[in-house]
Amino acid sequence: MKPAAFNDGWTYRDRVPVGAAGTWLSCWLAERYQHSAGEVWRQRIHSGELDCNGQRLTADRRLAGGEAVLWRRPPWLEEAIPDQWETIHDDGDLLVINKPSGLPVMPGGGFLLHTLTALLEPTGARPVHRLGRFTSGLQVCARDPMTRAALSKQFRPEGSCRKVYQAWAQRVPGLEQGQTLTVTNDVVERQHPLLGWVWGPEPLKQEPIRKRLTARSELELLERTAEGDRLQVTITTGRPHQIRIHLAQLGSPLLGDPLYLLNREISATATPGDGGYRLHAWQLSGLPHLGETTLQVDPSVEGDQALRNSINREK
Known part of the structure; x- marks a missing residue:
């Protein structure tokens, strides 16, 4: 484990749109970055953390539109993370690892240096795609930028990559052994009090939706227990x-998922980066760099116990 530690802070840069002319800077920031209220942004301005057009600010100001805004975020404490993994494939360029649950792939959600991206830096490899922080399993990386670009195309909907996961969910009604259930509902962007907007299932009740994306998942039942279903x-x-x-759209959220709840509801106090569920990237095929090879890494026994502990804490 890599212990919790302070980073060196980070500088964020942004450009104010012309349409924001006349708005207070703190209000514009609070609207754009809804993790912090206007009063918090005003405190940061008064502390000298923000620049506008290269000038350090000590007081809030009205915007003219088009300004270059810079925020020097002070160092913050990053959580402890697992920093060891199994290498599944490494040909000197393409690198595929078995990512442990709990390790963020890229910066975001309070993580900057405690990420797979930062840990891989000495090797020259960088992630091609991003598994969720608490999703374990096959994570593809590459050292050559051209390889990363080519592989990234294969992970898009029109690409050739086939990804198979194991998921531990509440019982899926009507799904029996030997059957396949295809889900084609859009994923939609819904309002969230902590994040502003978050991706989720179609709501049962009418509410604002900012964006939607087509999606397709095929489910097969691997095992049914008293706790729920293990799905492919x-x-x-x-x-x-x-x-x-x-x-969650089917009414069978992942066991222990703190964000996506029954009745297609989204928790107002959780974020996508919160753990408690179990999801494992199990098989990967269709990448030209691997030919006909299908990579597979089975889920760990430790993950089963961690999920049981999570479920027991909820009871």
Whole structure:
């Protein structure tokens, strides 16, 4: 494990649109970055953390539109993360690892240096796609930028990549052994009090939707227990949190999922980066760089116990 530690802070840059002319800077920032209220942004301005057009600010100001805004975020504490993994394939360029649950792939959600991207930096490899922080399994990386670009195309909906996951969910009604259930509902962007907007299932009640993306998942039942179903889920579209959202759409969220709830509801206090569920990237095929090879890494026994502990904490 890599212990919790402070980073060196980070500088964020943005450009104010012309349409924001006349708006207070703190109000514009609060609207754009809804993780912080206007009063918090005003405190940051008064502390000298923000520049506008190269000038350090000490007081809030009205915008003219077009300004270059810079925020020097002070160092913050990053959580402890697992920093060891199994290498599944490495040919000197293409690198495929078995990512442990709990390791963020890229910066975001409070993580900057405690990420797979940062840990891989000495090797020259960088992630091609992004598994969720608490999703374990096959994570594809590459060292050559041209290889990363070519592989990235294969992970898009029109690409050849076939991704198969194992998911532990509440019982899926009507799904029996030997059957395949295809889910084609869109994933939609819904309002969220902490994040502003978050991807989720179609709501049962009418509410604002900012954007929608087509998605396709194929479900097969691998095992049914008193706790729920272990599913094989095959996807080609790879939308944000697609498997979690499609299972919530069916009324069978992942066991222990703190964000996507029954009745297609979304928790007002959780975020996509919160854990408690179990999802494993199990098989990967269709990548030209691997030929006819199908990569597979089975889920760990430790993950089963962690899920049981999570479920027991909820009871």
